[in-house]
Amino acid sequence: MKIVAADTGGALLDDAYQPVGLIATVAVLVRKPYKTAEENIVKFSDPFSYDLSGRQAIRDEVLLAIELAKKARPDVIHLDSTLGGIELRKLDEPTVDALPISDRGKEVWKELSKELQPLAKRFWEETGVEILAIGKDSVPVRIAEIYAGIYSAKWALEYARENGPVKVGLPRYMRVEIGAGWIKGESLDPREGGLYGEIQVETDDVKWELYPNPVARRFMVLEVRPKI
């Protein structure tokens, strides 16, 4: 199976280790053995002015997934929204109302679906590819999340070079390692069977350390600062 998935993650943290805004949305193409991405594309956000309601993330993810899917021609697209695997093109108001989610979630999805449902319908008519709101059961979504962490590390490197020390909160239970010219990321949950990713990137002129976020158990903090 050839799957495109998208997810958003990595957060700029303040000095109390609280999230200010999210950093990266990534779409990935995943194929057997489903452990890493064959292709990936990224869209950076401005974490200093970010809508944390979840609306911006989902919208970015759908658009980026479709962008990659147009090129990669997958069998299916996975979104990081746990709506029981429903097809996005079928998500009209009555269907949203029937979902077993919170009232707050319904409100968000009713608004979102106005724009995204026709988009998904058109994409399906043109290509036959479904966009599924499968969420946390999807391995490709988790791989996209790991890449979002890797690209957040890249963002932190570039930010630190220009602006000084910065702290980024990685997505849940993953770590990154920064070497000469590369950033690797991998899941810290061995139950996931070895999910990872890697990108090539300029890594000079900075120092980094990785440690647990004291106020968010199972989340790691990447702190980057310029090498004097």
Next chain:
Amino acid sequence: MKIVAADTGGALLDDAYQPVGLIATVAVLVRKPYKTAEENIVKFSDPFSYDLSGRQAIRDEVLLAIELAKKARPDVIHLDSTLGGIELRKLDEPTVDALPISDRGKEVWKELSKELQPLAKRFWEETGVEILAIGKDSVPVRIAEIYAGIYSAKWALEYARENGPVKVGLPRYMRVEIGAGWIKGESLDPREGGLYGEIQVETDDVKWELYPNPVARRFMVLEVRPKI
């Protein structure tokens, strides 16, 4: 403590990695240090015609656990049903109604208890051994689950030799390794403290690979095909 436990697991998967039916029910005898089985017996099902409601699994597990217990004389039997550790011999209709489980679960258990409750009562009267619906808190139940995965791998080897390529979904977060004459299985969750199992089996004439199930995070797929 000497514990007999039973569980059912391992699923034949279709090409979309969805379960078609379950493969193996295993009963195990577990003793200190409670990491693997001293004895095990297996009953294979036909995954191509399997009742996925859960009824068949529970029935098979009770019967197989009693079969092993008659020989092994444990202190107690653990079943993979999370009903707060209640004794199966006490599970009459009013008791089932009072359980904090779904209406669907109550229906299943009312039907099941008609057959299984008298069986458990008779076994207890003859031997003094209780059958407890302890479920997910039981380590021996998890060991039985790991053996169900190992025997599902054995089933896949034999199936592949005769019928060609086959995909099996292992029980949650476990992996198997196939060597010359043996199949090992172990938990991928280090929090469980190192649970594992091993059986001796003919392993010639097949190739195998293990990878994450893309649509079921934390579950691995074992794919087996004949060596040409």
Next chain:
Amino acid sequence: MKIVAADTGGALLDDAYQPVGLIATVAVLVRKPYKTAEENIVKFSDPFSYDLSGRQAIRDEVLLAIELAKKARPDVIHLDSTLGGIELRKLDEPTVDALPISDRGKEVWKELSKELQPLAKRFWEETGVEILAIGKDSVPVRIAEIYAGIYSAKWALEYARENGPVKVGLPRYMRVEIGAGWIKGESLDPREGGLYGEIQVETDDVKWELYPNPVARRFMVLEVRPKI
């Protein structure tokens, strides 16, 4: 950030591996990189006569955390009560009523807050340090839990020397190792990013083994007996 946290854990087990009572309350001082404690103090309980309602544990934790905080001057204190991070000094009856917790929990907290709320208020007025009911999101609370496991092992060593074999249930998914003059403890959950602790202690004259608690998955048992 400089954080003091407290937790209670480690349980004397009976022969059926059921808890009889809790053993150790520990307060720790934790600083970047938030993986272990810089300082720790312990208060042992008598597990043979222990109030398992949770009241005793919370009270001991608040008092011990304040004791360590008076010396260590942290920025904040973390308690192992998951009440959404609310400040203990604000926990009056109407606030407890509004918490999204069980009626049982509300009852316990209404009684507890009569004593603890004024204490927290006074401590805050004197030092500016808040006591937060942050619970399971806090890494320092988890580190305190690991130290509670380590000190429970110490208790078991001393108990075994004088009274013979004893079984202790460690806090969730952690293990201990006993060497010549030291006890180390560490989390078995790699998602936590490597949390651990160590104390110096007399370790002669005993033998020990560690294995999974058969009736409490993901919890380990430490069994200690005198070397003849």
